[in-house]
Amino acid sequence: MKTATGIIRALNSGIKHLAVKRFTLRYPEEKLEFVGDGYQFDPSTGVGIAGLKGRHMLFHDHCTGCQLCSIACEGVAEAIGMVKVPEEQKQNKKSIMPQIDYGKCVFCGLCVDACPFYALYMTNDYELSSFSKEGLIYTPAQLAVKPYVRQDSSIQITERGATHG
Amino acid sequence: MTLNVGPQHPGSGHMRIIVQIDGDHIVACDPDPGYVHRGEEKMAEYRNYITNIPHLERPVIHDSCNILYPYVLGVEELLGIETPERAKYVRVIASELNRCIYTMYWLAIYGIFLGHSTMFMWPAGDRELLIDLMEKMTGARVTHAHFVPGGVRNDLPPNFEDVCLRQVNYFEKRIKEYADIFYDNPILISRTRDTGVLSRQDAIRLGTTGSVLRASGVDYDVRKKEPYDVYDELDVNTNVMKEGDSYARSRVPWLDMMESCNIIRSALEKMPSSGSVRVKLKPNPKGGHDTVYKRVESGRGSLGCYIVSDGKPEPYRVKMSVGSFRNLIALPYLLKGEKLGNMPAVYWSLNYWPVEADR
Numbered sequence: 001m002k003t004a005t006g007i008i009r010a011l012n013s014g015i016k017h018l019a020v021k022r023f024t025l026r027y028p029e030e031k032l033e034f035v036g037d038g039y040q041f042d043p044s045t046g047v048g049i050a051g052l053k054g055r056h057m058l059f060h061d062h063c064t065g066c067q068l069c070s071i072a073c074e075g076v077a078e079a080i081g082m083v084k085v086p087e088e089q090k091q092n093k094k095s096i097m098p099q100i101d102y103g104k105c106v107f108c109g110l111c112v113d114a115c116p117f118y119a120l121y122m123t124n125d126y127e128l129s130s131f132s133k134e135g136l137i138y139t140p141a142q143l144a145v146k147p148y149v150r151q152d153s154s155i156q157i158t159e160r161g162a163t164h165g
Numbered sequence: 166m167t168l169n170v171g172p173q174h175p176g177s178g179h180m181r182i183i184v185q186i187d188g189d190h191i192v193a194c195d196p197d198p199g200y201v202h203r204g205e206e207k208m209a210e211y212r213n214y215i216t217n218i219p220h221l222e223r224p225v226i227h228d229s230c231n232i233l234y235p236y237v238l239g240v241e242e243l244l245g246i247e248t249p250e251r252a253k254y255v256r257v258i259a260s261e262l263n264r265c266i267y268t269m270y271w272l273a274i275y276g277i278f279l280g281h282s283t284m285f286m287w288p289a290g291d292r293e294l295l296i297d298l299m300e301k302m303t304g305a306r307v308t309h310a311h312f313v314p315g316g317v318r319n320d321l322p323p324n325f326e327d328v329c330l331r332q333v334n335y336f337e338k339r340i341k342e343y344a345d346i347f348y349d350n351p352i353l354i355s356r357t358r359d360t361g362v363l364s365r366q367d368a369i370r371l372g373t374t375g376s377v378l379r380a381s382g383v384d385y386d387v388r389k390k391e392p393y394d395v396y397d398e399l400d401v402n403t404n405v406m407k408e409g410d411s412y413a414r415s416r417v418p419w420l421d422m423m424e425s426c427n428i429i430r431s432a433l434e435k436m437p438s439s440g441s442v443r444v445k446l447k448p449n450p451k452g453g454h455d456t457v458y459k460r461v462e463s464g465r466g467s468l469g470c471y472i473v474s475d476g477k478p479e480p481y482r483v484k485m486s487v488g489s490f491r492n493l494i495a496l497p498y499l500l501k502g503e504k505l506g507n508m509p510a511v512y513w514s515l516n517y518w519p520v521e522a523d524r
């Protein structure tokens with residue numbers, strides 16, 4: 001008898017969920033909302049600013065070519081290589097800037113923590129797939145582009161359960 | 166007859182269990198881990214104290230805050246860093262959220278091991294509530310690389326406390342609903358009750374830890390016995406069951422998740438509302454000639470980290486003592502004489518994570 005009521009209660013618990021709203025996020029029709037413009041770091045206080053650790057963004061007018069980001073990444077993934085850039089910036093004597101290989105990067109953000117000149121941040125862009133390995137290597141010019149990321153869905157908690165909306 | 170379960174079988178995780186069977190009964194069993202050994206400990210000797218962080222958390226990506234915790238505490242002691250109060254609370258919240266995320270994943274797999282596919286879908290979905298919180302907090306859904314010696318990488322985003330409280334409360338309401346469908350379900354009870362019984366003496370003798378130890382009636386939790394960070398200011402209640410069977414071992418982590426929700430709530434209440442969360446370190450900090458051993462309670466039991474420093478920016482040796490490996494030792498004792506069909510129920514109830522055991 002106890003077994004029978006137990007099974008009925010278990011079934012009932014499942015059936016009740018027919019009336020509950022769907023929680024699944026319908027990616028890619030819906031995309032998640034993030035808290036900021038990506039993970040950033042303030043070298044003056046030594047504390048980061050919360051945000052998604054996505055694709056990097058390089059500010060050409062701040063980067064001095066000091067290679068500290070590349071040194072920080074050496075112990076992690078060796079994803080950063082320093083490459084020559086055609087343009088001349090007065091703070092960047094050697095005209096070298098980081099190039100990031102997203103086939104290797106693990107999105108830890110330690111390079112952002114290492115940059116003392118507010119030149120390297122992370123953005124909310126996480127859709128980085130490519131058909132070739134070369135397509136994953138982002139040159140300094142590609143890293144300078146601010147991505148557009150659609151964000152239209154976050155977790156809503158109502159009486160009838162949680163949904164994405 | 167000898168039967169190899171794994172290492173490719175999705176159910177075994179990346180490990181092989183060599184079982185000798187006689188008809189339907191297991192005569193002997195030999196767990197064979199090591200298929201996902203990545204040499205994390207050796208790699209740690211070639212990287213400095215900070216760049217060790219992203220790769221040392223790889224063994225358990227679902228529980229990456231907890232696996233880093235003892236390392237970070239150890240490095241703080243080596244370098245003589247005093248962590249700010251707010252950072253300690255943030256770390257406790259992050260590690261409790263991570264414990265729940267790990268346990269939900271484990272529970273989902275336990276469900277599918279027992280053929281209960283609803284119990285795979287529900288935890289895998291409800292986990293999203295907490296993953297979303299971790300993403301807001303640390304910027305990554307798994308492998309957060311959030312803890313550093315001297316605090317955490319970034320402060321909480323604005324309005325995080327409210328969102329956290331709301332989602333954790335809802336999460337707790339959801340996991341309580343698992344009672345009817347899973348934990349009080351007569352079918353689950355008949356599959357797991359009295360299978361793989363580990364007595365209190367054996368649990369202590371074999372050196373098991375975490376939920377396995379607590380399910381055998383030993384009240385031991387590192388958060389309570391040797392509180393680290395601010396656990397001594399928070400009430401930690403442990404859940405202990407006497408039976409020591411697979412059912413008790415599967416129930417204790419579920420009760421622990423509710424306790425984690427309580428800890429998160431009281432940590433959010435007691436957390437200082439402002440203040441620094443990270444001490445500024447010199448680049449390439451060096452430790453003295455010293456050794457430290459720190460341990461914390463992870464989702465799988467006590468997790469220790471032993472660090473030897475010889476005055477260089479890189480540690481001389483990093484050794485992890487992980488709960489998964491210690492619990493795996495009990496498997497041959499538990500499976501002896503069991504029916505082969507009970508193997509998944511016993512094996513996964515050990516709260517074992519293959520990658521962590523191999524490191």
Ligand code: SF4
Nearest residue numbers: 073105106108109111
């Ligand atoms: S995020 Fe980490 S892995 Fe990626 S480039 Fe920066 S340091 Fe290297």
Ligand code: SF4
Nearest residue numbers: 063064066067069115
């Ligand atoms: S991005 Fe920053 S750390 Fe990297 S080279 Fe430029 S200034 Fe130096």
